[in-house]
Amino acid sequence: MNDLSSLRAVYDGRLLTEPADMAPFLTDWRGKWTGRAWAVAQPDTAGQVAAIVRWCHARRIPVVPQGGNTGLSGGATPDDSGAALLLSLRRLRRVREVDPLNNTMTLEAGLTLLEARQVAQSAGRLFPLSLAAEGSCTIGGNLATNAGGVQVLRHGNARELCLGLEVVTAEGELWSGLRGLRKDNTGYDLRDLYIGSEGTLGVITAAVLKLVPPPAAQVAAFVAVASPADAVELLQRAQAALGPRLTACELVSDVCLGLVERHMPACRSPLARRSPWYVLIELSEPRDEAAALAALASLLGDALEAGRVQDAAVSSSLAQFKALWALRENVSEAQGAEGRTIKHDIALPISRLADFITRTDAAIAARWPGLRLVTFGHLGDGNLHYNVSPPADRCGPAGSADAAWFLSHEADLNRLVHDAVAALGGSISAEHGLGVLRRDEAARYKSPVERALQAALKQALDPSGIMNPGKVM
Amino acid sequence: MNDLSSLRAVYDGRLLTEPADMAPFLTDWRGKWTGRAWAVAQPDTAGQVAAIVRWCHARRIPVVPQGGNTGLSGGATPDDSGAALLLSLRRLRRVREVDPLNNTMTLEAGLTLLEARQVAQSAGRLFPLSLAAEGSCTIGGNLATNAGGVQVLRHGNARELCLGLEVVTAEGELWSGLRGLRKDNTGYDLRDLYIGSEGTLGVITAAVLKLVPPPAAQVAAFVAVASPADAVELLQRAQAALGPRLTACELVSDVCLGLVERHMPACRSPLARRSPWYVLIELSEPRDEAAALAALASLLGDALEAGRVQDAAVSSSLAQFKALWALRENVSEAQGAEGRTIKHDIALPISRLADFITRTDAAIAARWPGLRLVTFGHLGDGNLHYNVSPPADRCGPAGSADAAWFLSHEADLNRLVHDAVAALGGSISAEHGLGVLRRDEAARYKSPVERALQAALKQALDPSGIMNPGKVM
Structure with missing residues (x-):
């Protein structure tokens, strides 16, 4: 039934069947999940994708779509039955259209996010989605998982940056919804249904993405605050004073900063004294840097005077701007260098965020003394990476007794954290999706x-259940 | 089967059955559509809505939800079979929660948009949805039709202003998705599926709406330009120079301005000379008016120097700001005073907008000499109200030979306009929905x-087909 020659007959693109060729597609980049597939198809066009899915649909063969394979929830790894076809979208790489006057570009799913940003830049525009994996994650994967990142506060998630989609349905038909329109009320919102569905309803093959004029100037401030409540107060103050010029507002605990300084010697706090928490503020101006610096100085002056901020450093060059951002962006890698980690990608109403941290920190400390809370994230979106590391003296490598002890508590720890999130009206997966993990x-x-x-x-759009089975649902 | 006593038994709210009581619900506000219903239910709570829909579902009785009855596409009027229950949501009027720190408010569906804006204002916030019918349209209706309006350029449609929903499903179950979160990737996007579905998949009973800090200052400019192409050039220039401080950018033709001046004697162009087209620009500043005026002066100076703008008037008081907006906001009413109108609510990629106007104007003039094109709309969103009035000497009242002649061309005119829209990748319903009209x-x-x-x-979410039959699909 799964005869390769009949599949080869429906499209002339790449088809991998040798274990060594398939291996890179069958394990996620962190090595957390490994599966099997009977073949890896790498089509070159949306038409080929449709032919492959049609072929699979006729035979009820499961299809696991994959972009850059950079997901954090196991959504792009097949199960270990070996029944599935892995469908890699990475070779769908055409720039279909760039329309600066409409502030849109139409890209195929396999372009990386970095490439997408470069296409925008070449047209004098900014594509504002920005996240750590941008060099290897793909546009298709960003949309399939509704990726977030550091500019959501101002520009929204991947969902809000997409105007139209082209999708191969679960029955192998090509739906062209590549509309570059800000307004279109002509029926049910198929676009937003496919976005964030993690390949379980169909395969995104191309998208119309929103562009914005690039800011002329960006400045950042690294600000010491005494508590999460003061961090939220600063956010509110910044929103009122800066309006939409506030383009990022990130939270970093002193534990995080300490890990970054330990593992990345080039990264140093710009502040003379330690503080339990820090807020990274980014301000973007359409015209000039002087206005940006003045607005930031005025905001921070007011907050210092009100006693809600302890100290602050403001970038005065691009190098300094990048150095401040590095303190935030290196947290995840620094935590990884410290041994095993247990991660929680949660969202809360911003009004409940400080309360959540205080209470959950206390509950964890009471039950597991010594565990280190490595809390950071997108304050402006209410999205915390509420991560946990083992005690400093129990950081043994993978396979050690220390690691086994730590991971034996993972399910209970997840339960405690996620129950607290749910009780406060939050989400247990803010920007990483569900995959199999959640x-x-x-x-x-x-x-x-x-x-x-x-x-x-799911039943309506994938009646035979072949699309990425076992994920999301 | 449709026995009233059994319906009365499931909820204790209002139930109207007298023709005189029901009449206001059975004709749309413009008097374009009239239908029949066997009863009008006016529940007071979401629980009552669920009980009513459950009762209807068990008996396969069609349900036509209605908010403020201000729609333009006949989506809230029942057909003339008399089989349907009209479900008015206007008595669901509780403010469930206002959370300024989270920049959200949770409102029931029956509050008017104006009331919603007032609730936000009382909390020191702005709810930025704004449209002509705001005194009578309801939040539930705004979301069910994904309403647009004059602030979409900056803040998006109703869809982008909603974080969570409470919905009574077509089977009468209450789904509580009232999450006040900026990020939540835990499954398929039900919220956006119900938004814009015009009551054909379920009934929206409450919503979590996004708030923003109110701007400290707003200024407007009324700018004369020679052509739609120059209007688009000015939009692009304004986006680059003002970034997100550009909160509205509207287009008005000189024909529109002439009608406003004729029918609203208080409204007068602030410019000394006529021009074929005008652009209304609104700029909002988080801090002070001086900065807003300086930014606007700089933008307009550059555009004048480049020869892309003929003349401009800038508001220097709230009264002047309102007077400039009145020139735009009264177009629809002024056109109505001129006799019958044929309306098109279309969206185009902004890069195709000037081309569309030039070519479609010419095609209409060639086929129907003397018809007046009353073109205005939301330039920044690519959304035109591409309306048509009869020749000035054939404006007879409803029922006259003139009116009959004009309306006899409506279908052909719609076809010409909508074919042109479709050929350029546009939408034939930008912000008014489909209802029965489109x-x-x-x-x-x-x-x-x-x-x-x-x-x-539709089949998946309303398997028995009782929700607002004949609308959208």
Whole structure:
């Protein structure tokens, strides 16, 4: 049934079947999940994608779509049955259109986010999606997982940056919804249904993405605050004073800063004294840097005077701007260098965020003394990477007794954190999606009505259940 | 089967059955559509809505949800079979929560948009949805039709201003998705599926809406330009120079301005000379008016020097700001005072907008000499109200030979305009929805694949087909 010659007959692109060729596609980049596939298809066009899915649909062969394979939730790794075809979209790499006057570009799914940003830049525009994996994650994957990142406060998630989609349906038909329109009320919102569905309803092959004029100047401030509550107060103050010129507002704990300084010797706090928490503020100006610096100075002056801020350093060059951002962007890697990590990608109403940190920190400290809380994230979006590291004296490598002890508490720790999130009206997956990692937990926190609605949508758009089975649902 | 006593038994709110009581609900506000219903239910709570829909679902009785009854496409008027229950949401009027720190408010569906804006203002915030019917349209209706308006350029459509929903499903179950989160990737996007579905998939009973800090200052400019192409050039210039401080950019033709001046004697152009086109620019500043005026002066100076702008008037008081806006906001009413109108609510890629106007104007003039094109709209969103009035000497009242002659060309005129829109990748319903008015035309411009996907979603969420039958699909 799964005969390769009949699949080879429907498209003339790449088809990998040798274990060594397939291996890079069958393990996620962190090595957390490994699966099997009977083949890896690498089509070159959307038409080829449709032919492959049509072929799989006729034979009820599961299809696992994959972009840059940089996901954090196991959404792009097949299970270990070996029944699935892995469908890599990385060779769909055409720039279909760039329209600076409409502030849009139409790209195929396999371009990386970095390439997408470069296409925008060449047209004198900014594509504002920005995240750590941008050199290897793809536009298709960004949309399939509704990626977030550091500019969501101002520009929204991947969802908000997409005007139109081209999708191969679960039955192998090509839907062209590549509309470059800000307004279109002509039926149900298919676009937003496919965005964030992690390849379980169809395959995104191209998208119309929003562009914005690039800012003329960007400045950043690294600000010491006494508590999460003061960090939230500073956010509110910055929103009022700067309006949409506030383009990022990130939270970093002193534990995080300490790890970055330990593992990245080039990274140093610009402040003379330590503080339990820091806020990184980024301000973008359409015209000139002087106005940006003046606005930032005025904001920080007011906050210092009100006693809600302890100290602050403001960037006065691009190098300094990058150095301040490096303190935030290196947290995840620095934590990784410290041994195993347990990660939580959670979102909360911003009004509950400080309360959440205080109470959950205390609950964890009471139950597991010595565990280190490595808390940072996108304050302006209410999105915390509420991560946990083992005690400093129990950081043994993978496979050690220390690591086994630490990971034996993972399920209980997840339960404690996610119960607290749910109790405050939050989300247990803010920007990383469900994949297999959070699938069952997500179901636990959803009402029966919501689970039934989700199942009805899956059934409607993928009636034979071949699209990325076992993910999300 | 449709026995009232059994319906009265499931909820204790209002139930109208007398023709005189029901009449206001059975004709749209413009008097364009009139239908019949066997009763009008006016529940007071979401729980009552669920009980009513459950009751209807069990009996396969069609349900037509209605908010403020201000729609322009007949989406809230029942057909004339008399089989449907009209479900008025206007008595669901509770403010469930206002959370200024999270920049959200949770409102029930029956509050008017104006009331919603007032709730926001009382909390020191702005709810930026703004449109002509705001005194009577409801939040539920705004979301069910994904309303647009004059601030979309900066803040998006109703869709982009909603974080969470509470919905009564087509089977009468209550789904609570009232999440006040900027990020939540835990499954398929139910929220955006219900938004814009015009009551055909379920009934929106409450929503979490986004708030923003109010601007400290707003200024407007009324700018004369020679052509639609120059208007688009000015938009691009304004986006580059003002960034997100540009909060509205509207287009008005001299024909529109002439009608406003004729029918609203208080409204007068601030410019000494006529011009074929005008652009209304609104700039909002988080801090002070002086900065706003300086930025606007600099923008207009550059555009004048480049010869892309003929003349401009800038508001220097709130009264002047309102007077400039009145020139734009009264176009629709002024056109109505001139006799029958044929309206097109279309969206185009902004890069195709000038071309569309030039070519379509010429095609209409060639085929129907003397028809007046009353073109205005939301330039920044690519959304034109491409309206048509009869020749000045054939403006007879409704029922006259003139009116009959004019309306006899409506279908051909729609076809010409909408074919031109479709050929340029546009939308035939930008912000007014489909209702019954554009249902069949929309289907004509959609591919068979898209029609099949839309039908699958309707079938999945409203399997017995009771929700607002005959609308959208």
